[in-house]
Amino acid sequence: MNAVFLDWATMGPGLDTSGLHALLPDLKIFDVTEDHEVAARIQNTQFVFTNKIRLTDKLLEHCSGLRFVGLTATGTDNVDLVAAKRHGVAVCNIRAYCNQSVAEHVFACLLNLTHSIRQYTRDVRAGEWQKSEDFCLLTHPVRELSAMTLGIVGYGELGKAVANTGASFGMDVIVSARPGSRDIKDGRVSFDELLTRSDVISLHCPLNNDTRKLIGADELAKMKHDAILINTARGGLVDSAALAAALRDGEIAAAAVDVLPEEPPVHGDPLLDYAGDNLIVTPHIAWATNEARQAAIDELTANIAAYLEGGERNRVV
Numbered sequence: 122m123n124a125v126f127l128d129w130a131t132m133g134p135g136l137d138t139s140g141l142h143a144l145l146p147d148l149k150i151f152d153v154t155e156d157h158e159v160a161a162r163i164q165n166t167q168f169v170f171t172n173k174i175r176l177t178d179k180l181l182e183h184c185s186g187l188r189f190v191g192l193t194a195t196g197t198d199n200v201d202l203v204a205a206k207r208h209g210v211a212v213c214n215i216r217a218y219c220n221q222s223v224a225e226h227v228f229a230c231l232l233n234l235t236h237s238i239r240q241y242t243r244d245v246r247a248g249e250w251q252k253s254e255d256f257c258l259l260t261h262p263v264r265e266l267s268a269m270t271l272g273i274v275g276y277g278e279l280g281k282a283v284a285n286t287g288a289s290f291g292m293d294v295i296v297s298a299r300p301g302s303r304d305i306k307d308g309r310v311s312f313d314e315l316l317t318r319s320d321v322i323s324l325h326c327p328l329n330n331d332t333r334k335l336i337g338a339d340e341l342a343k344m345k346h347d348a349i350l351i352n353t354a355r356g357g358l359v360d361s362a363a364l365a366a367a368l369r370d371g372e373i374a375a376a377a378v379d380v381l382p383e384e385p386p387v388h389g390d391p392l393l394d395y396a397g398d399n400l401i402v403t404p405h406i407a408w409a410t411n412e413a414r415q416a417a418i419d420e421l422t423a424n425i426a427a428y429l430e431g432g433e434r435n436r437v438v
Contacts, residue, residue, distance in 0.1 A: 235269075274335070
C-alpha cells in the first residue's frame, strides 16, 4: 500500500514514526510539498497524511486509488469533505491530543502578564533592584488569578481543559453561549455578559462565517479596562488592528495571541508592529509540546490501524 505524508516539517523534529512505518512500510515522508507538487505525490497513493495541505475536489477526482486521508489536526477545513465522501475517501482527524499543551500555554502567558514577569526581569537586568531602598521592587502590578473571572468562548476539549486549569487556580469560570444565540442553557452566559464580566477571556472556538472577527472594536470596548484577552484558537477570530488600538489606548490591559489571520504572516500584521509589554505574540506553538506532537502521530497511527481493521475511529467522512 502506497502512502505519503505531505508536510512532515509542520510536526517538528524528534518524533517516533516507527508505528506508522510498521503499518505502512512503503510510507514516503516529505518535509514540504508545494502546491504544484501535491497532485503528482498523491495520484497513485492509497493513504495520504497531512497537517495543513489543501485537498480539493479537483485533486481528489484524479486519485481513483485514494482510500484514506489522515489529518494530524482536529480542524478539517483544508479537506473538501463533500468531495471526499463523493469519491469514497475516508477522512479522519485527531482529537484531544494537545489539551494539556494548550492549557499550559494559556496559563504561561496569563501568569507572565498578571505577574509582570517580563517587566521585572528587565528591571533587574537594568540594575533597578540593586538600587532599591527596600528588599523587594514593587514597580509593576502583580495580580492573583484566584481573584479573577475566566471567560471561555468555545467549550470543546480545549476550552474545557483551560476552564479546569483556571478552576484549579481558584478562578471563577464562566462559559459563553454560542455568540449570537438566544438559546442560553447549561449554566452558560450570553456572549455580551461574558465580555463585561470576565477579567480574562480565552478563545477556543472554530473560525467560520459566524465567528470571523468575533472580537472587534465593539467587543473590546465592552470588556473591562483591566481585562486580558488570550487567543490560541484561530487568528481570524480577532480584528488585529482593533486589538492593537485597544492595547495602545488602555481599553483593555493586555493580550496574548498564538495565532494570526495569515500564517506565516508574510504580509505583516498590526500586532507584529505593536511594541508594548502588554502583548505577547507567539508563532502558533500552543499545541506543540514534544508530548503533544508525539500524541498527534500516535493518534494518526491509531486511526490508520482502526481503518485497516474495518473500524471508524475519528472518522469525519
